[in-house]
Amino acid sequence: MKLENLQRTGSFKIRGAFNKISQLTELECKRGIVAASAGNHAQGVALAGREKGVQVTIFMPKNTPDSKVDATREYGAKVELTGESFDEAYEESRRYQKRTGATFVHPFDDSTIIEGQATVALEMLQQNPELDTVVVPAGGGGLLAGTALAIKLVRPDIKVVGVQAASAPAIASAFHQLDKSLIPFHSTIAEGIKVKSPGVYTTQIIQSYVDDMITVSEVEIAQAILFMLEREKMLVEGAGAAGIAALLGNHLQADRAHQVGVIVSGGNLDVAKLEICRQTIKEDQKRKQRSSFIL
Structure with missing residues (x-):
């Protein structure tokens, strides 16, 4: 991580x-x-x-x-x-x-901003040259675009996977060429990656260099936040937990991802959201119990 x-x-x-x-x-x-x-x-x-x-x-x-x-x-x-x-x-x-x-100063759709974010990926390659997959949370796409550019120019064999909240999947939907009228835009625990209109420049880079885009649910993000707090003793915000949620939710192709690097993009979580995370998980468990009972 x-x-x-x-x-x-x-x-x-x-x-x-x-x-x-x-x-x-x-x-x-x-x-x-x-x-x-x-x-x-x-x-x-x-x-x-x-x-x-x-x-x-x-x-x-x-x-x-x-x-x-x-x-x-x-x-x-x-x-x-x-x-x-x-x-x-x-x-x-x-x-x-x-x-x-x-x-x-644009938050993501700027070449100089993207260059700065790309340093994350360069450090990851220095720290672990054996990586075969890098997982990156995405909102406007600056971090994902920078990561993809850096990795594909240095190590094109490494797979770059972007992750978005299913509640706000603008980049993922465009990547998979889904109907724009069907793209949801709802509240999410991962407010840091809740962007309705991603960058034009970042989207072009992502479509050219990123290998795959996936989405994670609110429950999966909540579980990842609590996992990091309980197991790793680290407070991570929803956007930062998105990549971890993709791993815990088994969204990666296991036959291709062996040495995985995950960018934990941020830790500025309002502690009041911890209760929202717990409540989200409890409600999901209740829904599953009701479904099991009906079946």
């Missing part, structure tokens, strides 16, 4: 944010930075902006966990809570950018 939950700011997002902001011009910095985020990109941009001495404004959905909002403010950014999803916060951040002329 590549534990990006132990990364500074609690997720891999700091990689892309620092890579992008370190390359901004003096004029771009002077205009200030604006970004939209479900929480983790916000913290990476806030910290990178503070290190660069740049004013940062972040737009986040109203339902963003308090832990992510508070951390972003502590890193010095101004936070605007708006909309019910990342996509709504993104639209508002774009309107703000047009009004003010601020420099926009």
Whole structure:
């Protein structure tokens, strides 16, 4: 497991944010930075902006966990809570950018951001050259696109598998060429990868370099979160647990996956969600018991 939950700011997002902001011009910095985020990109941009001495404004959905909002403010950014999803916060951040002329730092659909995220995969190959499969959670697709590019350019024999929540499977649905009108977009424990409209650039890369896309249920994500807490003694958020859920749920082809690397993308979980995880699992068990009784 590549534990990006132990990364500074609690997720891999700091990689892309620092890579992008370190390359901004003096004029771009002077205009200030604006970004939209479900929480983790916000913290990476806030910290990178503070290190660069740049004013940062972040737009986040109203339902963003308090832990992510508070951390972003502590890193010095101004936070605007708006909309019910990342996509709504993104639209508002774009309107703000047009009004003010601020420099926009996209959370995933940016080549410099993708380059920064790709460093995760390069480190994994250095740490375990025997990997034959890498499992990556995906929302907007920045981490998955960066991982796929890095791995396929260095080790094209390694299989790259993307994972999304079944409640919000935009990239997986596009990858498998499913009817857009049938793609669900519901609430999920993995709010960090709940993105209705993934990046255009990231989607192109994913379709060209990723080997497979799979989805995991809310129950499987909840089980993975509790597994990590109880067995590994680590607090992992829903998005970060998605890849682990794919393994625990036996979604990989066992005959092809022997040395598997899983990116645990983040650990910024609102502890109140632990009870939601337990309740989700209990309700699933009750449904199975009722079904068994009927049969």
